[in-house]
Amino acid sequence: MKQIYPASITGKGAISGASVLDHKFGQSDPYTLGVEEEYMLLDGETFDLVQHIDTVLQAISGHELEPRINAELMQSVIEIATPVCRTAGDVQVELLKLRAYVTEVGREKGMRVGSAGTHPFSLFERQRITARDRYRNLVDQLQYIARRELIFGMHVHVAVDEPEKAIQVVNGLLPQLGPLLALSASSPFWRGEPTGLSSSRQMVFAAFPRSGPPPRFKDYADYAEVVGQLERTGCIADYTHIWWDIRLHPRLGTVEIRICDAVTRVEDATALAAYCQALVKSLCERFERGEPIPTYHRILTTENKWLAARYGLEAPVMDLGAGLRNRVPVAQIIRRTLKEIEPHARELGSDRELEGIGEILGRGNGSDRQLRVFNANRDIVEVVEEIAKATETVPVTAQ
DSSP: OOOOSOSOSSTTSSOOSTTOOOOOTTSSOTTOEEEEEEEEEEETTTOOBOOOHHHHHHHHTTSTTGGGEEEOSBTTEEEEEOOOBSSHHHHHHHHHHHHHHHHHHHHHTTEEEEOSSBOSSOOGGGOOBOSSHHHHHHHHHHTHHHHTOOBOBEEEEEEOSOHHHHHHHHHHHGGGHHHHHHHHOOBOEETTEEOSOSBHHHHHHTTSTTEESOOOOSSHHHHHHHHHHHHHTTSOSSGGGOEESEEEETTTTEEEEOOOBOOSSHHHHHHHHHHHHHHHHHHHHHHHTTOOOOOOOHHHHHHHHHHHHHHGGGOEEEOTTTTOSSEEEHHHHHHHHHHHHHHHHHHHTOHHHHHHHHHHHHHOOHHHHHHHHHHHHOOHHHHHHHHHHHHOOOOOTTO
């Protein structure tokens, strides 16, 4: 949600034509990675959310990691961003470093840190908006929709070297919305109650404008025309106010995959980064060979996304690639995809981290874990405490 980069997405500060949209595709090595995670700031005793982002930012002032740590819409949220990484293993090293540092700072101030798609029992009405113009303007525009947005996500950036290729990669990733959400789902609770959903976060964020699956664009000029129309008419200040599940990030030259809930275990975050990286490489090479990249009607990919949000790894989704009349478990599609992209992950040096996807399939996602903890004692606070314990990892010296 934060805006790190200048509002303009063109060199002159405005879109000057239907197909003009400056970008940096090709200015970074292809398939390099960046990951952003949003964490909960928790009271060290009650595990409720606390409004202490300013305390954290003051404490980290001058530290080498300060540029990697930022405020978010609400004062109970902290966002971290890795530097550009070549492999998923590099991502894990950076995430471990950042998680350990914010955990240390938090404990010094009587706080804990947790990563999950929603806080199981805290109420959005008790959260304070961060004192920055961007967030105040957002609340002014969206009102209740923005105030209710007490959710936490993980975003994966993968560099692509050509804008036309990047457009087709986004189109090709649309069938992966369901599998990615099923793997990352970690928000079964909302306002202290089990919702019966694996990802409550998706349902909350669905109320935002310009959210959900992106439309299928014919080419980069088609995309630029849509963004330009939204900007010229004043509907958005810039393209970072388009919050699709997958979007282009022209100023970074990346495809940004935004569908995932924030995940608790750093190993799961790393595995998801490896999965996304290998998927992008597979689609890029398919484009380069001149092979068609299958796309499907928005209603079909959206239906599979809904099923994943509801049922998680047990979701009975449509097997779009096979054109089957019956539905299959989403885990079956994920396992098939793993076989297809494993060679790409090996070439990228991320094959070991990709194995973590199989581990998620074996033990369940974050939502499954939270529900197991809750069902043991029906203690919602215990759920948050377990989230904090699993989030606050310490890097191994050997790494």
